[in-house]
Amino acid sequence: MQTSTEWLIEKWAGTAGPALAALTGLRLQAAAGGGCAPAELAGAVAWRQETDAAPGSVIWVTAGPTLWRRLGQAVLTAAGLDDAADDEIRGSYLEALQQALSTMAPLIGSRVGREVNLLPGRETDAGSESGMDWTGLHLSDGADDWGCLYVAYSPELEEVLGSDPPPGPVPEPGDPPPAHQNGSAGSEPAARAIPGSRTLDLLLEVELPVGVSFGRTQMRVKDAIKLTTGSIVELNRSVSAPVEIIVNNCVIARGEVVVVEGNYGVRIQEIVSREERLRTLF
Structure with a gap:
């Protein structure tokens, strides 16, 4: 039987891949892997991402030096910068990672039955979270294997993911569906959006001067x-x-x-x- 964390990493693979592809301009794909601990800690970059799903609910993501440099440089190359310092590459990788993580919040929300937001995250020492149950998110561009993002969850997040979502109100016969559950007639693209929250989709449509x-x-x-x-x-x-x-x-x-x-x-x-x-x- 699939666990709640296995469900989450599998769903995240479907949203993280397109998010990273949009930033790099490459046909990047993400696939959920089995349980595996970070293999290359020297030079690795680790990120600690808190959420408001429950007190203490945290996501850790670790990338080896080969992957974070390649992904960060791909983001810069897409912006027309072929030569960049390590700090710029590292910063670009972290921005790309946070964009990918932002797509995980609606997934958690659909699981717990309410909207979930990401709280401010920060870098942490790779290897500091020993004893965690890690799982892999494999990245590739169809022809080449880029490597693996290692993901772990705090026990508090695993607990809230494993709990049953609260039941919603039962509508009376003939009552129109609630506005937050029903878009305009014929809005198929909205129906195919990530379940649980349309915040990201709405933000992507905002016009900035x-x-x-x-x-x-x-x-x-x-x-x-x-x-x-x-x-x-x-x-x-x-x-x-x-x-x-x-x-x-x-x-x-x-x-x-x-x-x-x-x-x-x-x-x-x-x-x-x-x-x-x-x-x-x-």
């Missing part, structure tokens, strides 16, 4: 009120310096200005690291 910054400057009020037609304002950026791409008041990339079918565009040359993004909030 994208802006380009050619530079900034500061001036005194007495100079600003003198501006008129034909005035020139000098910016703190040279002609050869890359422009900044801004999403949600945050610089996410830099590149050069190009012309695309008569319109201005930007060719991305650099993806800003997470640390630098925090320092460049507008």
Whole structure:
């Protein structure tokens, strides 16, 4: 009989694969493997992900150095960066992992019968969680085996996964189905979404304003009120310096200005690291 954790890793394989494929632009596939402990701890990256499914419910994911470097570099290559430092590759891997883990929350929610969210996670020392029951998530691109993500769950999460979900209200005959269980008529794509929560699908449809910054400057009020037609304002950026791409008041990339079918565009040359993004909030 399939255990609750075996069910979860099998379902996660079906959502993590497409999430990683979207980030890398590759035909990445994920498949649930049997029980196996991390084999390569030297240089491995371990992540501790808490959830609000129950107090103490935690997911651990460990990747060997070969896998996390390959996956992180694939994300950067998809963004046009072929040469990156280890810290950038590590950061890109962790961002990709968190994107993949975000698809696990609706799966847990469908199991326990309520919405489950991921809480802030953090890196931890590989091998610190000894004695855990590990299972594998094998990644491949159809032609090449990339390696295995090692996944373990806390006893608290295993307990809540193994419990029966609370029964929902029984509708009276003739009552319309609840709004949160029924989309608009004929909405087949919504019906095929991950059961338990449509939050991720809704977020993916949100439109974000994208802006380009050619530079900034500061001036005194007495100079600003003198501006008129034909005035020139000098910016703190040279002609050869890359422009900044801004999403949600945050610089996410830099590149050069190009012309695309008569319109201005930007060719991305650099993806800003997470640390630098925090320092460049507008």
